[in-house]
Amino acid sequence: MAEPTPDLTPEPLERLGRFGDFGGRFVPEALIPALEELDEARHKAMVDPEFLGELERLHRTYTGRPSIITEVPRFAEHAGGARVILKREDLNHTGSHKINNVLAQALLTKRMGKTRVIAETGAGQHGVATATAAALMGLECVVYMGKVDTERQALNVARMRMLGAEVVAVPTGSATLKDAINEALRDWVANVGHTHYILGTVTGPHPFPEMVRDFHRIIGVEARSQVLDLTGRLPDAVIACVGGGSNAMGIFHRFIDDPDVRLIGVEAGGEGIESGRHAARFASADPGVLHGTFSYLMQDDDGQTLETHSVSAGLDYPSVGPEHSHLRDTGRAEYRYATDDKAMEAFRLLCRTEGIIPALESSHALAGAIEVGRELGPDALLLVNLSGRGDKDMHTAAEWFGLIDGEAVPEGRAEEPRATGDGRTQL
Amino acid sequence: MTADVTTGPGVESVFARCREEGRAALVCYLPVGFPSVEGSVRAMVAMVEAGADIIEVGIPYTDPVMDGPTVAYAADQALKRGVHVRDVFTATQAVRDAGAPPLVMTYWNLVLRYGVPTFARDLKAAGGAGLITPDLIPDEAADWIGASDETGLDRVFLVAPSSTDQRLAAVTRQCRGFVYAVSHMGVTGARESLGDAAKVIVERTKAVTELPVCVGVGVSGGAQAAEIAAYADGVIVGSALVRCLTEATDEEAGLTALRSLVGELADGVRSGS
Incomplete structure (x- = not known):
């Protein structure tokens, strides 16, 4: 903590990561250093032949x-x-498609020297992809999932656990994807020193929307x-x-x-x-x-x-x-x-x-x-x-x-689809 | 720019008085709407009477990412019972009438939806002192900085142990009233031990600003309040107070527990220096 001569020149305040009026960084101050570290790491990685080569190799030999x-x-x-x-x-x-982003962010996690990843998941696809990458790269992994979603996607919960991830069912709010993100953000604030949050979509604070897009x-x-x-x-x-x-x-x-x-x-x-x-x-x-x-x-x-x-x-x-x-x-x-x-x-x-x-x-x-x-x-x-x-x-x-x-067939759902002469479907 | 010490809406006069008395300020949080709007207002007034210097009035929000289970539960209950954003003004007026400045703690979308300049105007009219904004950093706050300059309301941004010295300087430069130092990395919630992190972040913050620095997140009792009061200008208590209400068998028992804890904390901030 005791920097001998800290540079106290305030950094200019600027609105980062905007798409027109949209985007930005509406998060607790505690996360800003981690977002800046991530932003720097991904900028360096995207021009580093070693990172790009490793990602390309993984996509060719692992993702398919x-x-x-x-x-x-x-x-x-x-x-x-x-x-x-x-x-x-x-x-x-x-x-x-989730694996495209997850493998890249898992590589970034290792480059940043972090040992633990967390993720949110709705359908479970991003959670499964994150658990997979964590197993592949030897990272500790916790996945937050709304309780309602753990019930309707029980198979994916089992897949994540099979891959060695801890799955936490989130019972608060509507107990779906948004509540899983809340819980992941809470975890990240508390453990940001050794944890990277592998956010699974093109939302969240800058640089996530831009970075996740680039990985897909x-x-x-x-x-x-x-x-x-x-x-x-x-x-x-x-x-x-x-x-x-x-x-x-x-x-x-x-x-x-x-x-x-x-x-x-x-x-x-x-x-x-x-x-x-x-x-x-x-x-x-x-x-x-x-x-x-x-x-x-x-x-x-x-x-x-x-x-x-x-x-x-x-x-x-x-x-x-x-x-x-x-x-x-x-x-x-x-x-x-x-x-x-x-x-x-x-x-x-x-x-x-x-x-x-x-x-x-x-x-x-x-x-x-x-x-x-x-x-x-x-x-x-x-x-x-x-x-x-x-x-x-x-x-x-x-x-x-x-x-x-x-089981009874719900009304109106059992008929065969068939094409009609005008290219329309009767369902 | 700075509000007048005697007539302005902000908290500056509170810290001036505390300095004269050689003690730290006690900042007490409760969300509006739990157990009801009226019940929460009675509880806030009771906290003023029991020795709170500043009341932090929370607005319940559906997605409170900075809050731990205690505050999140009370907020969720308040929303289910139909609390609205405008109810916060009932609370700020009552707190002001009871003799303490009310600072509103709110997640940003609620203010954005209301309209930033309109919210500032209505808050000032209802006796409000300013805003504490846990998910708004100064970088994104141009509208609020403008509206608070026009109304003279305080704007309290947060700093955290993870903040770099440059961030501390940039954030505190935009604060008015005081700086909210988060004692440790994590969500709100009472903790037994705060360790050294709180003291370190206060010292680092004081190195870059003349503003009072208050410590929040994790304070649970009088002994901790005294410990923090030895190095900080104010002690912020939230979850431990909310728990007085959530764990009470009825409203009267809740108020009794609340008065007792606020009294203990008020003694604490007076024995710290």
Whole structure:
């Protein structure tokens, strides 16, 4: 503590990490030194051939990158006959795009000399990825998960524990993703000396939104050249689901400077906007501060955070990454929503037409693709980020569609989807 | 810029008086709305009568990341019972009428939603002394710095053991009223031992500012208050007071326990130097 001659020149106060008006650093002062350390470490790492080489090697030999693209013509019959191509992040090790960011942040953790990582998780995909990276690199790992989510994603809880992570069920508040982040932030403040918080999406205080985006940017970089190789042209639209928004930022970013490519994010419409039980921030919310960032936020008249709802735990979050808010307000990206019903229809449709079981989160992007394809017609080329696989969602799907012997089939959900002559689907 | 010592809304006159009396100030926290709005106001007034110099009036928030289980529980209960942000003004007026300056402790989104200049104006009109902002750093506070300069309200930012000397200098330069030094790394909550970290952060902060430095997070009783009063200008107590109310069998028992603890703490801040 006893610096001989401390330099007391105050650092200039500046608003860091802004995307237009959005973003920033709304956190307790206690975390500022850790955020500055992280910011410095990632800037150095991103120009360090050793770091970049190690990350590239891990992605090639462990993650399974580059992930392939798959054209899905039988699914596309239900999307107005448009040409639909999936970017297969579901085929990554651990089953989603989350591993891209986690491996990079785990490498950074080691470079910063820290020995313990913590993470929040909603659907469990980010928690599983973090537990995986911690096992791979010999780091202690604690994952915070809302109690409601531990129940609906029990399989992922078991996976994390199998990998050696401690899983803490958070019972406070709505007991979902936002409450898991609160608890992770509390842990981080208390243990910041030896702990890195591997935040799993493009939100939180600077530098997380920018850093997590950069670690996922590889999705769009690969997909853009793969689609060009396959079709000789750029897609008309790139479509991704948006909870916090990391898979969407990852696939959008390389296309931002391609003005003819529409960027379309699909939020969770839950039981419909009018029901109030949804997580469609852009359809109903005003900007506010949550978890260290200024962005669109579902809040009441007092500024208290509202509870959200989605059939998909990974999209069940009241705020959204600040760069999405900026892309939305500037008009560079557009956002729509898919209800639980539409997402589940798209989920079943991809299973039945292509033999691919998507995550419920990614099923929202597929529902968006069905809609956009019908709007644009058969000449359109759509690139959809299939951000994760649906093995973890079998319990939810089995209940939804009545797939368990002896259980009643919920009304209206048991019919087979079939394509009609005009390219529309009857479900 | 600085509010007038005798007529300004801020806490400067409290520290002047404490200096004359050769003691530290006692800053006592309770959230508005627990057990009810009226009950919390009665409890705050009781704390003034029992010897609190400054009341820190908390506004319950759905996502209190700086707070431990005790304060978070009371805030959650208050929200379930329907407390609103505007209820804080009822509390600040009552505290001011009882003779102590009320500082409002609030997470930033509540003020942002209300409108920063409007909140400042309404707070001043309701006898408020200023704001303590646990999740707002001066770097992000341009609106609030402007609004507090216009109204003369105090603005209390936090410093922590992890703060670099440069951060300490930058943050304290934007404070008015006092500087809130977090005693250790972690959330709010009573602790048996504070160790040396609190003393070190106070000394490091005093090296860069003339403002009073108060220590918060973890103080639970009179002996700790006396220990901190020996080197700090003020002692901030929160969770231990909230616990008087959450653990009480009824409201009267809560107030009795609260008066007793505040009395013990008031003795503590007078025996520290």
